[in-house]
Amino acid sequence: MQSPYKKRIPTLYKTTNATEFGLMKWINATLLFLLVYWQPKKPVEKAVIGFYNLENLYDTIDNPLVNDDEFTPGGAKNYSGSIYQNKLFKLAYLLNQLGTADHPRGAAIIGVAELENDTVLNHLVNHFMLRNKQFHFIHFDSRDARGIDVGLLYQPDFFHPYSAQTLQVNLPGSSKDAYYTRDILYVKGQLSGELIHVYVNHWPSRRGGEDRSAPARAAAANACRLHMDSIRLTDPLAKIIVMGDLNDNPTDPSILKVLGATGNQKLASNHLLYNPWIAFYQKGFGTLANRDVWGLFDQILISKSWMLAEVSSGKKWEYVKAVIFQQPYMTENTGRYKGYPMRTWDGNQYRGGFSDHFPTYIVIRRRI
16 A cells, blocks of 8 residues: 655755855855965074173183283272172173063074173073073183173074184274274074074274274274175175174264175175164164263174075075163163163272163074
């Protein structure tokens, strides 16, 4: 007997109205676009490279070969072990903080100036406030009359030096009586696998007058430029960093003309450096002050190759930004020096600060 009920066939697809059909077309088109054009963001690695003038980091022991008498217990500054330890504490604290806003481990490389010897550097990097960074350092004694040198601190997890040497600066007889000045420290090594060249400078001061001392800074700039040019002859795209207390502002001839630096990234060439600090200086920013006039002596300059990463596979280091590191704890908040870097000395009077300079750093990045 035939069933009175008709056999139901399940509906597999039900036709939609025009609005639903249009929505489905939009969803399909969007999915197709994402499949074809969307690429997941590659992780980015950053690094911080800094410079800091330590303002007369001397030990308390008299060295008869240099003029360091004022930085001894019996000297004009009554320099003592407690002052030295307080100086180390403050510098270690600051260096531990330098660059941490842009990388959790701070600066991978820090050029330093105004230090007496490897003893003070050893005390500094092993200070309990800085020991966690596990900094190594490179230093050579120079023939500077006051016995102050430059050095390079680096975290070995990031930077591996291959070689290091000093470049002697021969001062012209018409400048500053042609006495000996600080050597330039040149270090060649790998920053997370990529070859870089680093120059740490502390050019002759303006003592005796800016104009009279200018040829001395031009001589230092020329010594650095000649060595850079020799590298670029064999490697036009060499990754070069020139850092230091140049005792000149970014727009002075020693930097613009002799060293060959420009503030325009588009004008930088294989034979010119890019100087991001020109823009800072033109806006009135500085790293030290004298009689309410700001100067920007502490600079980090880079070769154009730091801005050509996009030409390659994208896995090479490229420049991101420059920073003047200025925090309230290292800045004078009262008196005639209000707003200045909190210095250690005012003549022979101990002020208990950090340095008469603010540190600077640059941030670089690469795809990994």
